[in-house]
Amino acid sequence: MKLLVPVKRVVDYNVKVRVKADGTGVETANVKMSMNPFDEIAVEEAVRLKEKGTVTEIVAVTIGPAQAQEQLRTALAMGADRAILVEADGAEPLGVAKVLKALVEREQPQLVILGKQAIDDDMNATGQMLAALLGWSQGTYASKVELSAEGAKVTREVDGGLETVQLKLPAIVTTDLRLNEPRYASLPNIMKARKKPLETVKPADLGVDLTPRLTVVKVEEPPKRQAGVKVASVAELVSKLKTEAKVI
Amino acid sequence: MAVLVLADRSGTTVSQPTRSAVAAAARIDADVHVLVLGGSEAAQAAARLAGVTKVIQADGPAYEHGLAEPAAALLVALAPGYSHLLAPGSAMGKNIMPRVAALLDVQIITDIAAVEGPDTFRRFIYAGNALATVKTADAKKVLTVRAASFDPAPAEGGAAAVEAAPAAEDPGVSSFVGAEIAQSERPELTAARVVISGGRAMGSAENFHLLEGIADKLGAAIGASRAAVDAGYAPNDYQVGQTGKIVAPELYIAVGISGAIQHLAGMKDSKVIVAINKDEEAPIFQVADYGLVGDLFKLLPELEQELG
Numbered sequence: 042m043k044l045l046v047p048v049k050r051v052v053d054y055n056v057k058v059r060v061k062a063d064g065t066g067v068e069t070a071n072v073k074m075s076m077n078p079f080d081e082i083a084v085e086e087a088v089r090l091k092e093k094g095t096v097t098e099i100v101a102v103t104i105g106p107a108q109a110q111e112q113l114r115t116a117l118a119m120g121a122d123r124a125i126l127v128e129a130d131g132a133e134p135l136g137v138a139k140v141l142k143a144l145v146e147r148e149q150p151q152l153v154i155l156g157k158q159a160i161d162d163d164m165n166a167t168g169q170m171l172a173a174l175l176g177w178s179q180g181t182y183a184s185k186v187e188l189s190a191e192g193a194k195v196t197r198e199v200d201g202g203l204e205t206v207q208l209k210l211p212a213i214v215t216t217d218l219r220l221n222e223p224r225y226a227s228l229p230n231i232m233k234a235r236k237k238p239l240e241t242v243k244p245a246d247l248g249v250d251l252t253p254r255l256t257v258v259k260v261e262e263p264p265k266r267q268a269g270v271k272v273a274s275v276a277e278l279v280s281k282l283k284t285e286a287k288v289i
Numbered sequence: 290m291a292v293l294v295l296a297d298r299s300g301t302t303v304s305q306p307t308r309s310a311v312a313a314a315a316r317i318d319a320d321v322h323v324l325v326l327g328g329s330e331a332a333q334a335a336a337r338l339a340g341v342t343k344v345i346q347a348d349g350p351a352y353e354h355g356l357a358e359p360a361a362a363l364l365v366a367l368a369p370g371y372s373h374l375l376a377p378g379s380a381m382g383k384n385i386m387p388r389v390a391a392l393l394d395v396q397i398i399t400d401i402a403a404v405e406g407p408d409t410f411r412r413f414i415y416a417g418n419a420l421a422t423v424k425t426a427d428a429k430k431v432l433t434v435r436a437a438s439f440d441p442a443p444a445e446g447g448a449a450a451v452e453a454a455p456a457a458e459d460p461g462v463s464s465f466v467g468a469e470i471a472q473s474e475r476p477e478l479t480a481a482r483v484v485i486s487g488g489r490a491m492g493s494a495e496n497f498h499l500l501e502g503i504a505d506k507l508g509a510a511i512g513a514s515r516a517a518v519d520a521g522y523a524p525n526d527y528q529v530g531q532t533g534k535i536v537a538p539e540l541y542i543a544v545g546i547s548g549a550i551q552h553l554a555g556m557k558d559s560k561v562i563v564a565i566n567k568d569e570e571a572p573i574f575q576v577a578d579y580g581l582v583g584d585l586f587k588l589l590p591e592l593e594q595e596l597g
């Protein structure tokens with residue numbers, strides 16, 4: 042079966058993000074960009090399913106600027122077979138889901154694996170929205186995926202522990218951190234990835250309108266906590282918590 | 290127009306994050322309805338919440354385990370009567386509400402931290418490094434609520450009527466297989482007054498038990514950093530942070546946690562923060578009200594004893 046994996050180009054998780062002085066957003070100029078960490082887990086899972094023989098082809102997709110080709114090349118180096126770049130900047134999860142729906146209709150995958158959350162907008166929405174638009178089942182926050190011809194059994198990370206659901210195919214899965222540990226692409230695979238097909242399309246070619254629904258009124262630095270005091274001993278700590286902070 | 294809150298059940302009652310969602314809803318409109326999936330006792334508990342004017346209870350096997358597909362279909366069936374649809378930003382709310390939003394052709398706004406007006410909300414982005422104010426052009430609003438940002442509505446004070454939900458289709462594309470939910474005497478992480486969390490420095494699952502004696506004495510919930518969870522020292526649902534749970538207790542004690550931004554995103558709204566770390570330069574001390582520099586293996590037994 043064929044599998045689609047959407048990956049997002051985001052500010053690298055190690056970057057100390059700064060709010061722009063004019064309050065319109067955060068600084069992204071000259072900042073290290075990477076594939077969203079949850080999407081690396083999604084690509085890894087897809088590649089493992091292919092290695093097991095259940096999956097025959099992996100198509101990586103991104104909706105982003107031309108430079109997002111870098112993240113697609115990373116996905117290809119990890120083991121995806123081909124890639125699609127939909128050139129559009131700043132699409133919201135609903136818009137991204139609409140683009141992905143159009144691609145699903147064209148590519149006919151049986152499974153789409155997304156990250157649970159993009160670490161820039163922290164929305165945690167796109168996979169669920171895509172499942173809704175397609176009328177497909179959803180297995181979010183997956184820590185285990187067992188795929189067969191009949192369906193996908195997904196173990197999900199929920200508030201009190203774990204939950205398992207059985208999904209009819211076609212289905213949407215979103216990844217949680219403990220699903221797997223993504224591999225590093227080897228140099229030969231990075232070289233090979235350069236020759237794998239990468240197609241570029243425009244949202245209009247897919248008939249999708251990406252007009253945003255949200256306006257960013259302003260972006261601010263959140264209130265800062267002041268560092269407190271160092272205490273010299275456990276006794277001093279407990280006494281301060283009792284008499285000064287009055288929390289115990 | 291009334292607003293609807295999807296409740297998260299917690300046994301026979303509604304969860305504390307649900308009460309925070311009710312509080313957020315009350316900032317939007319005085320007419321707050323609550324939808325409870327399964328569980329008539331939980332529906333009764335929802336009816337007693339201060340500020341709730343009506344409870345809708347949906348019974349049936351499709352709703353018992355909160356599966357996203359039938360729950361979203363039901364919310365869409367109820368949507369014409371409401372201007373806003375909300376849920377707590379729990380695993381359940383985050384799973385169901387984006388599906389509802391897409392079915393309604395609405396861009397969801399997740400994890401709202403403040404209500405600025407009926408169409409304007411604030412939320413954190415980039416692991417809490419920035420706070421965005423966003424205004425939506427959608428006629429209907431679909432939101433999840435960052436519980437740590439809203440004081441929960443009082444559990445008692447209301448006397449709302451409970452009515453049965455209308456029938457909605459079950460898409461029948463998924464089924465519940467089972468769950469492994471840890472039974473614990475301790476308070477829930479997102480509702481606890483005190484939280485004590487351990488990091489990578491705990492070193493092993495056995496050592497992680499060192500936190501228990503202290504947690505018992507303080508009536509605390511136990512949390513963990515991602516590094517501790519990844520290493521298998523603590524179960525996944527203990528994780529506090531950007532991609533785990535967001536907590537804002539009266540007292541948060543971080544033990545052997547460095548204070549990565551992704552961890553801070555989940556706990557920096559705590560009222561009082563204590564950090565125990567052997568590295569006096571650890572970033573956690575920049576947000577801690579009380580810092581104790583030293584070896585946790587020496588300090589934790591001392592702390593347990595000092596608490597008497």
Ligand SMILES: Cc1cc2nc3c(=O)[nH]c(=O)nc-3n(C[C@H](O)[C@H](O)[C@H](O)COP(=O)(O)OP(=O)(O)OC[C@H]3O[C@@H](n4cnc5c(N)ncnc54)[C@H](O)[C@@H]3O)c2cc1C
Pocket residue numbers: 054078079160487488489490513514515516517528529530531532533534544545546547548549550551552555565566567568571583584585586
């Ligand atoms: C996409 C993404 C999402 C993430 N989400 C989260 C999240 O939700 N929550 C989260 O916590 N992290 C998250 N992380 C991970 C985060 O970046 C850090 O790696 C993690 O928080 C580090 O955990 P730690 O502080 O326990 O470990 P470390 O950073 O290794 O810190 C261990 C600390 O223990 C101290 N120490 C060592 N020995 C002792 C001793 N004997 N006594 C006292 N102190 C000692 C050290 O000085 C050090 O400060 C995420 C990362 C990514 C990429």
Ligand SMILES: Nc1ncnc2c1ncn2[C@@H]1O[C@H](COP(=O)(O)O)[C@@H](O)[C@H]1O
Pocket residue numbers: 047048049050077079080083102103104105132134137154155156157158159160162163164165166167168
């Ligand atoms: N612009 C995008 N291009 C490709 N995939 C995306 C994009 N935005 C979001 N996604 C996918 O949706 C997941 C969740 O993103 P979000 O809903 O924005 O938190 C990500 O982990 C990606 O897998």
